[in-house]
Amino acid sequence: MLDEQAFIKDLLDPKTQNKAFQTLLSSYQKPLYNHIRNIVLNHDDADDVLQNTFLKVFQHLKNFKGESKLFSWLYRIATNEAITFLNAKAKRNGMTSENFQQKQIESLKADDYFEGDEIQLKLQEAIATLPEKQQLVFKMRYFEELKYEELSEILDTSVGALKSSYHYAVKKVEEYMIKH
Amino acid sequence: MNSFNLENGPKIKSGFKTPEDYFENFSEQMLTRINTDEKPVRSIFQKRSNWFVAAAAVLIVGIAIPFLNKSGNNTSIDGESLENYLAYQSNISQYDLVNLLDEQDIEALESDLKIDDAVVESALSDNTNLENYLTE
Numbered sequence: 416m417l418d419e420q421a422f423i424k425d426l427l428d429p430k431t432q433n434k435a436f437q438t439l440l441s442s443y444q445k446p447l448y449n450h451i452r453n454i455v456l457n458h459d460d461a462d463d464v465l466q467n468t469f470l471k472v473f474q475h476l477k478n479f480k481g482e483s484k485l486f487s488w489l490y491r492i493a494t495n496e497a498i499t500f501l502n503a504k505a506k507r508n509g510m511t512s513e514n515f516q517q518k519q520i521e522s523l524k525a526d527d528y529f530e531g532d533e534i535q536l537k538l539q540e541a542i543a544t545l546p547e548k549q550q551l552v553f554k555m556r557y558f559e560e561l562k563y564e565e566l567s568e569i570l571d572t573s574v575g576a577l578k579s580s581y582h583y584a585v586k587k588v589e590e591y592m593i594k595h
Numbered sequence: 596m597n598s599f600n601l602e603n604g605p606k607i608k609s610g611f612k613t614p615e616d617y618f619e620n621f622s623e624q625m626l627t628r629i630n631t632d633e634k635p636v637r638s639i640f641q642k643r644s645n646w647f648v649a650a651a652a653v654l655i656v657g658i659a660i661p662f663l664n665k666s667g668n669n670t671s672i673d674g675e676s677l678e679n680y681l682a683y684q685s686n687i688s689q690y691d692l693v694n695l696l697d698e699q700d701i702e703a704l705e706s707d708l709k710i711d712d713a714v715v716e717s718a719l720s721d722n723t724n725l726e727n728y729l730t731e
Binding site: 433436437440441444445448449452453456458462465466469470473523528529530531532534535536538557558585588589592593 | 607608609610611614624628
């Protein structure tokens with residue numbers, strides 16, 4: 416988006432709002448869906464979180480100061496929504512977030528919207544052994560192929576710290592894949 | 596598996612897929628949801644006026660409490676009202692009142708008045724015609 420300020424203005428103006436929001440949806444629905452799906456794993460949950468994300472974006476657009484890019488603001492909202500959703504669902508099921516994630520991975524085998532083979536399932540298991548932040552960095556870098564600079568803006572972490580976090584994550588995932 | 600290289604080996608995809616036409620329908624679904632969820636926008640002034648009304652209501656109730664309490668429970672009559680009533684409304688004479696006073700009341704009156712002897716003397720010497728009253 417070349418002129419982000421003008422686009423935000425269109426999103427806030429009732430006359431241009433619908434068309435602008437349609438543009439926002441068509442530009443971001445796929446990358447944000449993938450981002451959320453990588454966190455929550457299940458399609459129905461990803462659909463719920465994606466809807467909540469866009470609803471929140473729409474409701475809070477008037478408070479968007481433009482201090483960060485629209486892109487990173489959207490990713491931040493999506494990340495928070497996905498993590499909050501996961502933690503709440505784990506709590507509702509009386510489980511820790513880690514145990515709930517394990518259960519979600521197990522149910523991937525029977526998921527109609529997962530076409531992964533054994534290696535792909537094992538990779539998900541390996542990722543689940545990482546701390547939450549490392550998981551996020553790994554998924555955003557490896558699956559979503561976001562640049563370190565973009566990651567830095569979204570996660571508010573220095574590029575150096577992200578590089579080292581990703582490096583450790585890759586090492587641990589590789590070790591898991593060899594051992595299991 | 597003896598070695599595994601994530602960075603140099605073939606890329607492993609996430610394996611996630613979506614229902615057919617999911618994204619085509621999502622935009623439409625989302626726009627409908629936004630239009631139905633959207634609540635009428637209220638201006639800051641409207642919101643603020645509600646706070647003013649609430650604050651004013653609390654203030655009025657706060658001010659009214661002492662009055663409401665007084666009118667409900669207060670059965671004592673202040674001295675001035677009683678004096679005025681006795682002086683102008685009742686047919687009780689000063690003498691009747693004096694007879695009703697006991698020694699304690701008289702002592703209390705004396706201590707309330709606290710008239711200095713020197714003041715009494717100077718008043719008597721200044722008003723010569725008082726002798727007429729004294730000799731009566």
